[in-house]
Amino acid sequence: MTKKIFGIDLGGTSIKLSVVSTEGDIIDQWSVPTDNKDEGQHIIHDLNQAIDAKMKENNWTNDDILGIGMGSPGVVNREKGTVTGAYNLNWVDEQPVADDIRSYFNADWPIFIENDANVAALGEQWKGAGDHASDVVLVTLGTGVGGGVIVNNQLVVGQGAAGEIGHMFSKEDGRKCTCGKHGCLETVASASGIVWTAGELAYAMDDTGSAIQGRIFNGEKVTSEDIFKAAEAGDIFAEAVVDETMSHLGRALGQIAAVTNPKYILIGGGVANAGQYLLDKVTQHFNESVYPGVGATTHIKLATLGNDAGVYGAASLVMANI
Amino acid sequence: MTKKIFGIDLGGTSIKLSVVSTEGDIIDQWSVPTDNKDEGQHIIHDLNQAIDAKMKENNWTNDDILGIGMGSPGVVNREKGTVTGAYNLNWVDEQPVADDIRSYFNADWPIFIENDANVAALGEQWKGAGDHASDVVLVTLGTGVGGGVIVNNQLVVGQGAAGEIGHMFSKEDGRKCTCGKHGCLETVASASGIVWTAGELAYAMDDTGSAIQGRIFNGEKVTSEDIFKAAEAGDIFAEAVVDETMSHLGRALGQIAAVTNPKYILIGGGVANAGQYLLDKVTQHFNESVYPGVGATTHIKLATLGNDAGVYGAASLVMANI
Structure with a gap:
């Protein structure tokens, strides 16, 4: 046997x-x-x-x-x-x-x-969207933002803390992160970061008549899922939140790609359930900021294996x- | 034999x-x-x-x-x-x-x-400041900004364009780069990027009485070496230029370190001839932006082999x- x-x-x-x-x-x-x-x-x-x-x-x-x-x-x-x-x-x-x-x-x-x-x-590389490519990065958007980096078919661990994607500096004058620094990607592009950004923008923008913005004004709970659904349905305020958060994510993915130029960057985690709409938005911002030679060879995809x-x-x- | x-x-x-x-x-x-x-x-x-x-x-x-x-x-x-x-x-x-x-x-x-x-x-890893560590990044500050990334003792080539450190997105509303994008690290932290930043700041700031600022007002040529020397000697305007450019460099190094968490990031190229003064400045900004667990394990050093x-x-x- x-x-x-x-x-x-x-x-x-x-x-x-x-x-x-x-x-x-x-x-x-x-x-x-x-x-x-x-x-x-x-x-x-x-x-x-x-x-x-x-x-x-x-x-x-x-x-x-x-x-x-x-x-x-x-x-x-x-x-x-x-x-x-x-x-x-x-x-x-x-x-x-x-x-x-x-x-x-x-x-x-x-x-x-x-x-x-x-x-x-490693799981996504082997059985999921990584498709056995030797260079793959997984970025998970959940309560926080996590990551795993594979180069030459090996996990990158560095001195023990490689793949700390969530703590890449992302936003000028951004809010304080759980790690003690300010403006980490996690404060913008995690589920809670997206909700926080919605709160900021709700009060920074005029009243757009958006249902989501109205719920925030009323002190009601709004989730990142609500925001993506409303944005996809054409809610102008929710679209602004998605654009703001996905622009930071797209730029960060461009910075990762400039370092290791993987074949695939995979987006997983609960926030990625927003699917093709999220993928299109983040890819647009990635392409806006990334070096053309890198952008042409690193492709952003949704992770497929979930849990x-x-x-x-x-x-x-x-x-x-x- | x-x-x-x-x-x-x-x-x-x-x-x-x-x-x-x-x-x-x-x-x-x-x-x-x-x-x-x-x-x-x-x-x-x-x-x-x-x-x-x-x-x-x-x-x-x-x-x-x-x-x-x-x-x-x-x-x-x-x-x-x-x-x-x-x-x-x-x-x-x-x-x-x-x-x-x-x-x-x-x-x-x-x-x-x-x-x-x-x-x-690879040369710096083997015979220079990389000290045989298995995870090393070299960033060269010259006419442009270049880089080489070593992970698990192997060069990272990705899909052919890994280590394009100079084209990491760095500056909001930054100027156009040779690659066609805006705000690349190279437009700020290369020799020409530092001189360009000096030109911008000279006209954005009040007249500080700085000799460097005065030369810019007179249309005289100023080099990145002039700027670093003046800053080290206490020229307030030159210090502002060094702070602005090294803050972008320090953040970019923090982003690189978040991805591969190398033991050393080495700074080489002509601009690095500014030596310990440059190293102190970039390290300060690196520490301000990087995730503590990464900052404690990734060390910034000057490259030692030159050409x-x-x-x-x-x-x-x-x-x-x-």
Whole structure:
């Protein structure tokens, strides 16, 4: 029997798992809830039980497993296999994740842990919109703005903090970011950045009669999804918000492309559910600012795997390292 | 006898050559003038004669040569070993550089040709301020702004146009660049960009009594070197010019660092002769804009090899590929 790989995506809501063959075929895929009570001390135990159950179900022994790849939030120590400061797991101190798995199973499996945004980039490269290109960047627009950069078929980790796309300086006199700096891309192009920009513009512009602007004046909650939908339907105020935020995103993508000139920059995350309309807007602003030789060779696309990118990318970590 | 490598840096004024051992020791180094008359058709012939003379001087046969590495201006086709549009060599059409060398010597040497800015980055990584780090970026501030990006010990070429640092969008409502876009870093932080910024600021500011500002008012020529020297000596106007230009450079370096988080970003080129004063200014602005986790791990330094970076980097191309 050929060996199997476990791909794991640790998230604040669920732990997603996959079993992948050494040929790269996805054999099985499921998830278990994340129990982040008691400072997240149940998470690895629950994960171990999920792996154990799958092994028993298939009569697999330790020798049938080639290795484990994992994407995690927080700061990953790749050599030690630990995770620190993963706040949505309630992990503040350093967690010996790889050691805890190996000792539960009494196995000497290779275990590769990587930042979750980086792992998602690998997943999109392998099974999604990255289409096996050797140079791919994934930018995720969610609560924050994250990223993963692949160059020459290798993940770029730099000194540990590569792909911090969300904290690229983006806006002159921009607002304060969670990182302490001002004007980071995340303050403009994340879901909350888009909503904040709408608030600013609502009061900076005349009353356009826009329903979205009116809701802001009334103190009602507006989401980035509402704004994109209204813009696509022709709401002038919402269009202005989309133009302002996507111009900053388009320029940032141009700056990324000037550095690594990837074949694809993929846009993922919840905000990217706005789809083709968002893609057209960001591509327009990208083309306005990017060096022509770079713009002609770097293409912006929507990511296609959604929440599955992580488990696929996690499994690919094992294949890349063995 | 161990084999030898030729490292060659093709430039508009001179062709620089080096002989390097397979252990990476530089055995010999010299240069010949670049004769770019007659559409540059003498250049490769002169280069071949320079190599030939060195081989005869040492009684080397074709078998004693491991390969040739070369840095060239213009657009390089790495597979074909050709160069197109190297205007300071007067090469407009595609030149079969590698084939012309091999046929002159009737040799089957491997010949690696790479963009000159990329080759300089490899040289600084190997023998200069890059200190053998696996992740290094070189930014050259000269007539234009160029760059070379190294990740995981490999040159980043992307789809052929990676490292186009000079054309990163940098300045809102900035002036038109040679590439056709507006506000590129090159329009602000190259030697000519700094002089242009001085001209803009001279008329935007009140008369500060600055000698530099006075020379601009009188229509006299001012260089970026004049501006840095005056700023360091306390000229208020020149300080304002340095602050404006270095703030754009510092932010751009922060954006590069957010993408690849290199250990070192090295500043080279003629403008960098301003030395420690320039380094302090750009580092200050870098730290103001960069994500703290990136700023703590990416260090800005001055390049140390000057014009020698090219020949060393060119030789290293052979060692990396064999």
